[in-house]
Amino acid sequence: MKVKLEHILEGMEMQSEESNSYLNLETGEIVIVSHEAILMAEDGEEYDHLPDWQQEEVKLAYAIVDSFDNYTSLPTSFDIHEYDMMERFCYSLPDHKKQDILLDSIRGKGAFRRFKDNVNRLGIAEQWYEYRDHCFKEIAREFCQSNNIAFIE
Structure with missing residues (x-):
């Protein structure tokens, strides 16, 4: 299977x-x-x-x-660590101004909402969702491999 x-x-x-x-x-x-x-x-x-x-x-x-x-x-969300994913995305940006804005937005309460708002405001929402999707796929692949589950891309 x-x-x-x-x-x-x-x-x-x-x-x-x-x-x-x-x-x-x-x-x-x-x-x-x-x-x-x-x-x-x-x-x-x-x-x-x-x-x-x-x-x-x-x-x-x-x-x-x-x-x-x-x-x-x-x-689960405990395994996925979406906050770390957001932080890694911030550091992956070549534009240091955008990087700083997003890094500031993920500090403290309401980080997910502020991050999403700023990603949209900065016009990089598509870039974020591609990055996020790639990370989720990697997690899914690792899950399958570590559980010896055959999968189809």
């Missing part, structure tokens, strides 16, 4: 603070499950009182918890 790198990337980007994406190592399917459902499965909680859509999610969480050898968690 070969997994499309594009699917890994989509799964990585679909995650949030409330959910993680997992790769089914047998089918290549990417699934997204809430932390709440995973906790319910880990604790062995009953779930037949939940709405049908939530029961399906908890069943999937049970499958992940009970057969963890068949699933692996995709890289």
